[in-house]
Amino acid sequence: MSDVKFIDASEWQILPWYSTGGTRAKRVLLHSEDWSEWYFKCSEKKLGKDGKPDKYYKYEFWSEVIAYQVGTFLEIKTLRYDPGINNGEIGCISPLMINNETEDLIEMGRFMTSLNPDFIPKDTKTRHEYTFQLLVDALDAYKLTEYLPVYLETLLFDAIIGNTDRHQENWAFIGKRGFVAQALTEIEQDVKVVGFKRLPMFFRWLFKRIFNHEKTQLNTQAEQMKLYFTKIKGMAPMYDNGSSLGRELSDERVEELLANEQALNRYVENGKCEVHWDNKKLTHFQFIENLLKSSYLQQVQQAGAFIRAWDDEQIKQIVNTIDEKVPADWHSYCIPENRKRLITKLLLLRSQKLKSLLGNGRI
Numbered sequence: 001m002s003d004v005k006f007i008d009a010s011e012w013q014i015l016p017w018y019s020t021g022g023t024r025a026k027r028v029l030l031h032s033e034d035w036s037e038w039y040f041k042c043s044e045k046k047l048g049k050d051g052k053p054d055k056y057y058k059y060e061f062w063s064e065v066i067a068y069q070v071g072t073f074l075e076i077k078t079l080r081y082d083p084g085i086n087n088g089e090i091g092c093i094s095p096l097m098i099n100n101e102t103e104d105l106i107e108m109g110r111f112m113t114s115l116n117p118d119f120i121p122k123d124t125k126t127r128h129e130y131t132f133q134l135l136v137d138a139l140d141a142y143k144l145t146e147y148l149p150v151y152l153e154t155l156l157f158d159a160i161i162g163n164t165d166r167h168q169e170n171w172a173f174i175g176k177r178g179f180v181a182q183a184l185t186e187i188e189q190d191v192k193v194v195g196f197k198r199l200p201m202f203f204r205w206l207f208k209r210i211f212n213h214e215k216t217q218l219n220t221q222a223e224q225m226k227l228y229f230t231k232i233k234g235m236a237p238m239y240d241n242g243s244s245l246g247r248e249l250s251d252e253r254v255e256e257l258l259a260n261e262q263a264l265n266r267y268v269e270n271g272k273c274e275v276h277w278d279n280k281k282l283t284h285f286q287f288i289e290n291l292l293k294s295s296y297l298q299q300v301q302q303a304g305a306f307i308r309a310w311d312d313e314q315i316k317q318i319v320n321t322i323d324e325k326v327p328a329d330w331h332s333y334c335i336p337e338n339r340k341r342l343i344t345k346l347l348l349l350r351s352q353k354l355k356s357l358l359g360n361g362r363i
Contacts, residue, residue: 002069002318006325007084007093009040014087028096029086037100040084042091044242059335060247061092062322066343067161067241069318074306076157077150079239083326083333090333097174097236104175105236106227108151109168111138114223121168128279130168132287135275142227144173150235152296152303155275157238159284160350162271165243172239176231245343254342268349284350288357304358310351319344 012029015037025042043060064081071078084093098105112130113119115138119129139145151171158166246254246267257264273287282290291300323334335343 002321004065004069004322004325005082006327007082009038009084009086009093012038012086025089025091027086029093037096038093039096040086040091040093041242042089043247055248057247058333059339060242061090062335063161063242063245063247064092064094064240066245066319066322067163067238069322070161070315070347071157071238071241073311073314073318074157074309076153076306077235077237078241079237083323085330090330092242094239097239102177103233104177104230105172106175106230106232107169107172108135108138110223111142111144111227112168114138114227115141128276128281130274131276131279132291133278144232147173147235148296149299149303152291152300153306154238155273155284155291156288156300156304156354157306158244158273159271159288159354160347161241161244162246162268162284162346162350163241163244164272164274165240166274170240172236174233174236176233246339246346249339249342251336251339254336254339258338258342258345264345265349268346268353285353285357288354292357301358304354307351307355307358310355312348312351315347315351316344319347 009029009031011032013032015028015030027040029038029040030036031038041061044055044057046055046057048054061081061083065083068078068081072080079094079097081092081094084091086093109121112134113121116129116134118126119134120126121130135151136145136148139148139151154166154171157163246257249257257267269283269285271284272281273284274281275287276282277287277290288300291297319340322340326334
């Protein structure tokens with residue numbers, strides 16, 4: 001049985017300086033009683049292009065809630081998400097992962113782009129540079145290889161939920177805000193504002209000593225030094241799991257997959273891993289097969305130990321009871337029974353595939 005809560009955040013204050021726009025309504029909220037900060041987001045809406053209709057992934061926020069419940073059942077460190085309402089909208093809500101006064105959330109992408117400036121996340125033409133090999137190199141360069149098992153566990157869990165969006169900002173470290181890193185940031189900002197030549201002599205000497213003052217490398221070196229001097233407290237829990245569990249499927253496609261076992265198996269087999277392997281984008285299970293053929297075999301098997309706890313009946317119960325706490329006024333956002341059946345089938349099929357690759361959990 002899951003422990004899902006429905007959180008009424010209608011009276012919680014929105015912190016506009018933290019909130020973001022885009023296709024998903026996202027905002028940071030201040031709890032009305034204990035003043036803690038929470039993160040709220042709705043399901044994604046995509047505007048249609050070239051005469052195509054708009055898309056609304058109505059049940060997407062449930063993917064976050066289900067992923068948390070399944071991850072917790074498997075004893076995987078996952079950020080808690082619960083359904084909730086705010087500002088007349090329904091979505092999922094989670095506690096902030098860091099203390100904004102003393103900690104920073106440092107996405108893995110910062111380490112990767114500092115090591116490989118050719119990887120520019122906003123440029124789709126460089127997306128192939130987002131590779132497992134670069135990830136491993138970045139962990140090694142910053143003396144963070146102890147966290148590799150967590151990344152491997154995340155990739156294996158993504159295969160189970162079918163997450164197609166584990167991009168460079170969707171896994172992160174929690175860092176302790178420190179004097180040296182902050183000082184470097186302030187010096188770097190001074191250079192951008194007043195120019196190198198107008199800095200006091202000591203700062204010019206320090207900047208040259210640290211960053212070599214080579215214009216082509218200045219930004220990269222500054223970022224490397226800031227990351228190097230940041231004290232890492234640990235990995236953030238797994239978060240942003242919304243692009244999973246068939247969230248993009250229309251009602252018609254749900255019915256089609258339920259009625260056609262071959263189509264369902266193809267859908268499972270074809271799910272893509274966002275992280276590339278040697279510049280190639282593979283399916284989740286092709287990616288895992290490559291890992292199992294690599295020098296990381298033993299670490300992958302250890303990371304997959306969570307599969308031993310898998311229980312089909314418990315997983316079915318999690319999915320079937322996930323929306324029991326939703327108030328009557330919001331029942332139109334409960335997951336339809338046929339979609340629940342499909343989500344359950346997807347989880348069971350993917351877990352069986354992962355078990356098979358890992359030796360049926362005999363690790």
